Amino acid sequence: MALHRLERPLTVLDPLLVVILGPTASGKTALSLALAEKYHGEIVNCDSVAMYREFEIGTAKPTAAERLRAPHHLFDFVGPSSYITAGEYARIARGVLQEIRARGNLPIVVGGTGLYLRALLDGLFRGPQRSEELRDRLRLRNDSKPAGHLHRILCRLDPAAAAQIHANDTPKLIRAIEVCLASRNQMTKLWKRGSESLTGFRILRLGLNPERKLLYDRINYRAENMFASGLVEETRQLLRNYGDVAAPLKSLGYKQAVQFIRGEIDLPAAIQSAQQAHRNYAKRQMTWFRREQDVEWLTGFGDNPELQEKAIERMPAMNTRP
RNA sequence: GCACAGGUGGGUGAGUGGUUAAAGCCGGCAGACUGUAAAUCUGCUCCUCCUAGCGGGGUACGAAGGUUCGAAUCCUUCCCUGUGCA
Numbered sequence: 001m002a003l004h005r006l007e008r009p010l011t012v013l014d015p016l017l018v019v020i021l022g023p024t025a026s027g028k029t030a031l032s033l034a035l036a037e038k039y040h041g042e043i044v045n046c047d048s049v050a051m052y053r054e055f056e057i058g059t060a061k062p063t064a065a066e067r068l069r070a071p072h073h074l075f076d077f078v079g080p081s082s083y084i085t086a087g088e089y090a091r092i093a094r095g096v097l098q099e100i101r102a103r104g105n106l107p108i109v110v111g112g113t114g115l116y117l118r119a120l121l122d123g124l125f126r127g128p129q130r131s132e133e134l135r136d137r138l139r140l141r142n143d144s145k146p147a148g149h150l151h152r153i154l155c156r157l158d159p160a161a162a163a164q165i166h167a168n169d170t171p172k173l174i175r176a177i178e179v180c181l182a183s184r185n186q187m188t189k190l191w192k193r194g195s196e197s198l199t200g201f202r203i204l205r206l207g208l209n210p211e212r213k214l215l216y217d218r219i220n221y222r223a224e225n226m227f228a229s230g231l232v233e234e235t236r237q238l239l240r241n242y243g244d245v246a247a248p249l250k251s252l253g254y255k256q257a258v259q260f261i262r263g264e265i266d267l268p269a270a271i272q273s274a275q276q277a278h279r280n281y282a283k284r285q286m287t288w289f290r291r292e293q294d295v296e297w298l299t300g301f302g303d304n305p306e307l308q309e310k311a312i313e314r315m316p317a318m319n320t321r322p
Numbered sequence: 323g324c325a326c327a328g329g330u331g332g333g334u335g336a337g338u339g340g341u342u343a344a345a346g347c348c349g350g351c352a353g354a355c356u357g358u359a360a361a362u363c364u365g366c367u368c369c370u371c372c373u374a375g376c377g378g379g380g381u382a383c384g385a386a387g388g389u390u391c392g393a394a395u396c397c398u399u400c401c402c403u404g405u406g407c408a
Contacts, residue, residue, distance in 0.1 A: 024360075049360050059360085085357035115359050125356050164354090169363040172355075179356095191356065251360040276349085281360055287353065 015101050016316060017201035019046075019109045020302070021117060021289050022208030023282035024252075025218045027302025029062050031208065032110040034308045036070035039106045039315070044096055045074040046111025046120065049248045051089070054080045054238060057231045058253035060222065073100075081242040085130065090119035094198060101200070114288035121203065123195030128182035130175070138174050153177055160188040206311055207295040208302050209286075216279050218301075223253060223275040227267070232257050252277050 018035060020028050032043050043062075045051060050059045053076045061075055073096045078084045093109070100107040111117060142150050151167035157180040165172045179187040210218075235257035238246055249258055253274045260270040289295065296314045300307040
């Protein structure tokens with residue numbers, strides 16, 4: 001039925017890969033479970049913070065009950081005081097996809113982290129990995145210099161990159177400089193060499209696009225609920241065990257919980273601030289996903305049965321198994 | 323009832339006679355994003371009318387009056403809010 005959409009009609013059909021993307025709280029988990037149950041699916045996480053162990057309440061990971069409904073991968077595989085990067089994730093996730101394919105099951109990538117999704121599907125450019133020492137040096141020097149210092153360095157090393165990165169965007173400037181220094185080449189030149197995109201799958205991208213107002217209502221409810229469910233306690237525990245260096249501690253909800261624990265804000269303020277942060281994040285996710293190519297957009301929430309029906313209608317027929 | 327403090331744009335909060343349609347921050351909207359991305363960064367928007375745009379007009383700082391060439395800024399009265407004393 002969907003044969004006309006194939007780009008390589010003469011080769012054997014590649015197996016299908018379903019990708020579910022959308023802003024937080026749009027119901028990605030619910031939709032992924034519905035599809036997994038219908039098509040022998042296995043779920044592959046693509047939410048950067050959900051990869052961390054012991055970050056539970058603030059990450060809205062699938063519950064234990066939900067995880068019984070289908071195999072889940074790439075949750076909880078990074079230690080709380082360790083960190084994962086987009087490139088590393090892509091490597092690991094590709095391995096997982098191969099395994100699922102070998103089992104003859106349908107891989108369903110679920111997540112809201114745009115960069116990680118791109119790394120997985122399209123690949124990153126082939127550049128050096130991050131270098132902690134180099135970054136520390138850059139940051140240190142930058143602190144003692146007037147504003148725009150890093151940008152000026154990049155202008156000398158890679159003018160094309162400097163033109164694309166705003167002078168205030170320190171993290172991106174540091175990465176660009178790091179790439180130039182470590183590779184002894186310009187980052188923009190390395191970009192031109194392209195990247196290794198994922199092959200061997202036909203990809204169906206399903207995008208969840210609920211109405212903004214309704215989404216914000218859900219986000220507000222969910223963020224507040226995280227506090228009611230013990231987010232502060234969890235955060236306290238993490239701080240006690242790992243200190244404040246654990247990467248996800250500065251992410252949505254955890255950041256506010258930390259501020260509350262330190263007495264910088266009171267509880268209502270922490271909740272409000274967390275809600276706000278979640279809303280802003282959802283907005284940024286939409287900005288990212290909107291320009292993603294080949295997305296089958298579905299209006300509504302992923303837990304809506306009617307929307308799930310529509311999602312099923314988009315599934316290519318030949319992949320359906322009894 | 324008396325005494326202070328205060329009422330500014332969606333919120334907060336500057337501004338105390340003219341370059342103020344009104345800083346900054348927040349929010350809202352839009353955008354960027356190539357290895358810590360739930361991060362980081364950018365733009366627009368703060369009333370209304372005309373113009374494709376440049377731009378131009380009107381109305382605005384609790385209300386009504388007044389002073390002044392000119393007021394959100396000074397004066398009077400009124401309304402409202404917070405605090406202190408009763």
